[in-house]
Amino acid sequence: MNVIESLKEMDILKLMNRASEITLKHHGDIITLERAVFLSWWCERGDCAFCYMSTQKPRIREPSKARRNVNAILAEAEICRRLGWNIEFLSGGYGSFSPEEIKEIAERIRDITGSPVWLNTGITTDLEIYGDEVAGITGALEVANPDLQRKLCPSKPLEDIAEMLEAARDLGFRRGITIILGLGETPDDLRYLFEFIGDLEIDRVTFYALNPHEGTVFENQPQPATLYYAGTVAATRIEFPDLEIITGTWMDNLGSIGPLVLSGANGITKFPLFKMFGTSYGKRVEEEVRWAGRRLAGTFTDVERLRRGRSYPEIDPFIERYVNGCLKNLKLL
Numbered sequence: 001m002n003v004i005e006s007l008k009e010m011d012i013l014k015l016m017n018r019a020s021e022i023t024l025k026h027h028g029d030i031i032t033l034e035r036a037v038f039l040s041w042w043c044e045r046g047d048c049a050f051c052y053m054s055t056q057k058p059r060i061r062e063p064s065k066a067r068r069n070v071n072a073i074l075a076e077a078e079i080c081r082r083l084g085w086n087i088e089f090l091s092g093g094y095g096s097f098s099p100e101e102i103k104e105i106a107e108r109i110r111d112i113t114g115s116p117v118w119l120n121t122g123i124t125t126d127l128e129i130y131g132d133e134v135a136g137i138t139g140a141l142e143v144a145n146p147d148l149q150r151k152l153c154p155s156k157p158l159e160d161i162a163e164m165l166e167a168a169r170d171l172g173f174r175r176g177i178t179i180i181l182g183l184g185e186t187p188d189d190l191r192y193l194f195e196f197i198g199d200l201e202i203d204r205v206t207f208y209a210l211n212p213h214e215g216t217v218f219e220n221q222p223q224p225a226t227l228y229y230a231g232t233v234a235a236t237r238i239e240f241p242d243l244e245i246i247t248g249t250w251m252d253n254l255g256s257i258g259p260l261v262l263s264g265a266n267g268i269t270k271f272p273l274f275k276m277f278g279t280s281y282g283k284r285v286e287e288e289v290r291w292a293g294r295r296l297a298g299t300f301t302d303v304e305r306l307r308r309g310r311s312y313p314e315i316d317p318f319i320e321r322y323v324n325g326c327l328k329n330l331k332l333l
């Protein structure tokens, strides 16, 4: 099947059917809940045309104040462990923590969750410092068209991203990329994306749909159509049966989860966990996965699992704050 032609002809159901068969055969029927854990609310680059951070940069005068308290980050890791959520990666604007500090945080998270973490902490040449606390390195490619990428992400040269991923491969780390759909790319741009995935032996792709942030040039743009998003994911799945695919969905578009799962997503992400837990939105996520005929690893609704967990003297107050926030939403507190 020529998947790009099928996408151009809008033969989405055919793509989804094929992708679904491949996914069940190569990955089974489990769908994971993935949470990006942010290290800071600051970005040294701050000029990607679609990004919320780019609207904040002028307002943050002291970048050190935008760093999150490390205990709050670790508390989030414990909550993810309790709920069976994966930490998709440690993420944050460029330049917020040193590699040594990121390594220490990754080690502590690994000790809490029992799993090494992926990093999505910017373009770096300092990968040698990391060891078995890190599972993989993510290159935030963001745009599937190279000319558009240069224009929209002027401070993230794609050559540097590719170089970092090559270095990660040489050091034995897994490799991931992130792609946002709806930035002006076309189905033909998948040729470039597939080449990039193939050449760099990418293990994981996280797709997102454009979230048109106020104050950016995209603020009046629509999010991409669900079936275009699904068709793109399905085409990628068909081309790369073993690839891990994560798809991001905003809270205002939960209805796209079912089609994305049927198109080959292994995991779903981009939810405000503490706002959605136990609410009708959280239940909707579970229903979307159930009606796609898949099983969800982890929970969005189990209050007992949220409450029960390990105790760490220095992070307990932060854990309690998160748990109480969820319970208040549910009017259980």
Ligand code: SF4
Pocket (backbone or CB within 6 Å): 043, 044, 045, 046, 047, 048, 051, 052, 053, 054, 092, 093, 094, 140, 156
């Ligand atoms: S580098 Fe990342 S955080 Fe910074 S502006 Fe670009 S997309 Fe946003």
